[in-house]
Amino acid sequence: MAEESSSLTAIESLLGDRYTREARLAPAFLCFFPALLLLVAWFADLQQVIPGLLTLLCIFGVVRWVSHIARGIGDRKEIDLFHQWGGKPTTTMLRSDPLAASPEDPIPQFLLREAQRTAVDKWYESQTGLHLPTQEDELVVKGDPGALDELYEPVVAWLRENSRGNKLVFEENISYGFQRNFFALRQFAIACAIGSLIVHGVAVLALLGLRGHGVTHPSWAALIAATIAIVAYLVGVDRYVREKNVKIQGFAYARQLIYSAIYTNPTNRKNKNVVV
Numbered sequence: 001m002a003e004e005s006s007s008l009t010a011i012e013s014l015l016g017d018r019y020t021r022e023a024r025l026a027p028a029f030l031c032f033f034p035a036l037l038l039l040v041a042w043f044a045d046l047q048q049v050i051p052g053l054l055t056l057l058c059i060f061g062v063v064r065w066v067s068h069i070a071r072g073i074g075d076r077k078e079i080d081l082f083h084q085w086g087g088k089p090t091t092t093m094l095r096s097d098p099l100a101a102s103p104e105d106p107i108p109q110f111l112l113r114e115a116q117r118t119a120v121d122k123w124y125e126s127q128t129g130l131h132l133p134t135q136e137d138e139l140v141v142k143g144d145p146g147a148l149d150e151l152y153e154p155v156v157a158w159l160r161e162n163s164r165g166n167k168l169v170f171e172e173n174i175s176y177g178f179q180r181n182f183f184a185l186r187q188f189a190i191a192c193a194i195g196s197l198i199v200h201g202v203a204v205l206a207l208l209g210l211r212g213h214g215v216t217h218p219s220w221a222a223l224i225a226a227t228i229a230i231v232a233y234l235v236g237v238d239r240y241v242r243e244k245n246v247k248i249q250g251f252a253y254a255r256q257l258i259y260s261a262i263y264t265n266p267t268n269r270k271n272k273n274v275v276v
Contacts, residue, residue, distance in 0.1 A: 019170075023177025024067035024074075030182065031189040034196035034230045041226035042203065042218055074181035081180075085247060087145040089254035090159070091152040094120065096135040123262050128158065159261040166260040172253040179241075179249045186241045193234040200227060 082088050087095075094117065121132045133151045141147035163169045182189070204223060 019174055019177065020064075020067050023174050024070045024181060025063060027074075027178055027182035027185055028066045028070040031185050031192050034193045034233055037226050037229055038196050038200055041222045044218065070181045070185065073184040074177070077184035078180055081243065081246060081250075082149075083145060084243075085145075085250075088149050088156070089247075089250040090156045090257060091149045093251065093254050093258065094132060094152050094155060095148065096133075096138060120258060120262065124155065124158075127162075156257075159257055162261045163257055169253070169256050169260045172249070172256045176246075176249045176253040179246045183241055183243065183246045186237060189237050189241070190234065193230055193237065197227070197230055197234070200230070 086092060096117065117132070125131055132155060137151060138148060141151060200223075
């Protein structure tokens with residue numbers, strides 16, 4: 001048991017920090033889950049090989065490379081998403097009229113109310129001596145989400161800097177990173193699942209044709225279980241890995257970022273205008 005524990009610790013250290021493991025590597029490797037499941041179902045001996053293979057991949061930097069690929073794809077997708085949403089979640093929440101967005105927006109419960117924005121403005125002034133951009137400032141760059149983001153970027157940067165070490169912000173950031181990167185890889189994940197099902201079906205048909213010839217094969221229970229798991233995976237990706245889920249998590253992170261920065265000052269805990 002001690003050897004297994006030390007081996008897992010070594011693998012974990014090679015995989016990088018927690019954000020890298022859960023927000024970048026997990027979505028990338030999750031795409032290959034159907035193929036890995038088939039390999040384990042058809043070749044049981046691989047169960048003993050996988051930990052050593054993973055360590056080897058880490059040593060040669062393959063895992064780190066995969067994490068950068070996943071991050072790059074996610075970053076490119078994020079640019080398109082922000083454009084569709086009318087700006088970044090945090091800057092959208094801080095604007096003077098955030099509810100001016102489409103009434104069909106699926107996340108109105110995450111947007112700041114006017115009283116909340118006033119409270120944030122007063123707190124921000126008390127900490128930095130500056131005010132949030134005004135409605136007049138926003139009108140100057142109206143219609144350009146990128147310019148609006150730049151208008152609020154100093155505020156957001158200050159919020160991020162003063163939320164470092166906050167566990168809730170870190171957790172929400174990981175969740176958002178995972179959702180964003182997995183959504184960016186969605187089509188690839190679906191293709192892997194469908195391809196695995198096709199290969200699995202062909203192999204099963206071939207196995208049925210060889211019945212009675214003394215060919216050894218995995219248990220039918222394992223093959224059926226693998227089929228069910230891959231189908232469930234495919235349905236789950238198709239139904240739950242969507243833009244709406246990324247948007248909800250993005251605004252959840254933004255809200256937590258704003259509130260956590262405010263609550264670093266104990267006197268603001270009593271501010272009744274800020275509703276979590």
